[in-house]
Amino acid sequence: MEIENLTKEIRALAFERKDPKTPSQVAASWYNDDLTYDGVAKTLFIILPTPGCSWAIGDSGGCTMCSYVSDCTLEPIDSKTIVDIFKQHLNRFPVNEEDKITVKLFASGSFLNPRELPKDARDEILNILMDLGNVHEIVVESRAEYVKEEYIDEVVDIIGDTLFEISMGLETSNDYTRLKKINKGFSLDDFNNAVSLIQKLNSKKGYNLKSKAYIFVKPILLNEKDAIDEAIETARYCADHNVDRLSFCPATIHGGTLIERMWRKGAYQPPWIWSCIEIINTVRKELDIPTLLDTSGFGSRRGPYNCKKCNKDLKHMIIANNLTQTPIEYECDCKNKWLAEVNNADMNKSTVPAKHLPLY
Numbered sequence: 001m002e003i004e005n006l007t008k009e010i011r012a013l014a015f016e017r018k019d020p021k022t023p024s025q026v027a028a029s030w031y032n033d034d035l036t037y038d039g040v041a042k043t044l045f046i047i048l049p050t051p052g053c054s055w056a057i058g059d060s061g062g063c064t065m066c067s068y069v070s071d072c073t074l075e076p077i078d079s080k081t082i083v084d085i086f087k088q089h090l091n092r093f094p095v096n097e098e099d100k101i102t103v104k105l106f107a108s109g110s111f112l113n114p115r116e117l118p119k120d121a122r123d124e125i126l127n128i129l130m131d132l133g134n135v136h137e138i139v140v141e142s143r144a145e146y147v148k149e150e151y152i153d154e155v156v157d158i159i160g161d162t163l164f165e166i167s168m169g170l171e172t173s174n175d176y177t178r179l180k181k182i183n184k185g186f187s188l189d190d191f192n193n194a195v196s197l198i199q200k201l202n203s204k205k206g207y208n209l210k211s212k213a214y215i216f217v218k219p220i221l222l223n224e225k226d227a228i229d230e231a232i233e234t235a236r237y238c239a240d241h242n243v244d245r246l247s248f249c250p251a252t253i254h255g256g257t258l259i260e261r262m263w264r265k266g267a268y269q270p271p272w273i274w275s276c277i278e279i280i281n282t283v284r285k286e287l288d289i290p291t292l293l294d295t296s297g298f299g300s301r302r303g304p305y306n307c308k309k310c311n312k313d314l315k316h317m318i319i320a321n322n323l324t325q326t327p328i329e330y331e332c333d334c335k336n337k338w339l340a341e342v343n344n345a346d347m348n349k350s351t352v353p354a355k356h357l358p359l360y
Contacts, residue, residue: 003183007258008061011069014256018070023049023077026108029089033323035290036102036137037163037210040323043102046089048125049077050116053109055143055185063169064183064220067254068108079121086125100136103129111140112151112166119154126158137163139212144168144186147194149201156207165210167247168194172216172230173237181219183258195241212245213238217279217304218271219251220259224338225345228275235283235291245290246283250276250304252297263302273298273306273314274338280318281327292322307334 026049034043052072056062062069095101105125109116129135138159147166155164170191171182178184194211201207215234218227235246251270253263262268280293295318297303299311306314310332321328 031093064258082121102137104139110142112142112146139165144194167212170213173234210244217250223345253302
């Protein structure tokens, strides 16, 4: 498939230019208020050092928009090193001062994939969190294929009835977009099976599991209007299938990706911030499901952008409204330009299927 070949070629070139990173350079952490299932509470975010996403490192070349693998070591890391670095970041923050906290563990890939995060490292990290005595929720990320009963059983054996959320990058409910434009590598049925397993384990075994879907805003080869419509339709699909939470991830241009190559050739532009607001306001109005909107890259050359007058204000409003789950109300002159683009998005739309991507 051409998209796989392109993505793999671009990824290989990026790896050639990549300076090796140590596990300590890969790890990161921060601590702030976030929306939890019990309301706004202190949340610890830790990026664990891992070799990188198996999908991106393998023959597929990974997803067309993601370069997180470039922030990984690309080499195996022993469990002791991973755990020691985790402890260092845990000790940076006053987590013991709170009655309860949420911990979000990111691995630039799949927390539940033992080839990325070895089981003994995973188990020790979870045991350390349980020993704190105040960890109320744990949030991890995983591709759908690693959401397996045996892995979840192993996790729950350690954390008991502590809430455990598994966040999955569904990206879109449109299989064609996900496979042919994002190169995600799994189908809607795969995602549904993972969500169904989570729900089954809750009802059959009494687990305290939650599911979250990441929804990508504006994949390649979608115009502004189609990107808005597809994101909203995906949210509706998730609500219909009882996904517990949604997180919208607007496109930002990452280095060493297919989306970057298209952007450099003038064939792609990240979404307007207005588009992101239209999506989040519509979903919060229509659906009874917590919805978050990521603001990474907002107002930058490589990220969602309106105009210099409103970029910063809207970014701050979105961050605040993620906590309150309220609509975003704001006006700016540039909104008319966005409306013109959305209303005329289909004017030059071709009905002829694309045979190849002119990117060489």
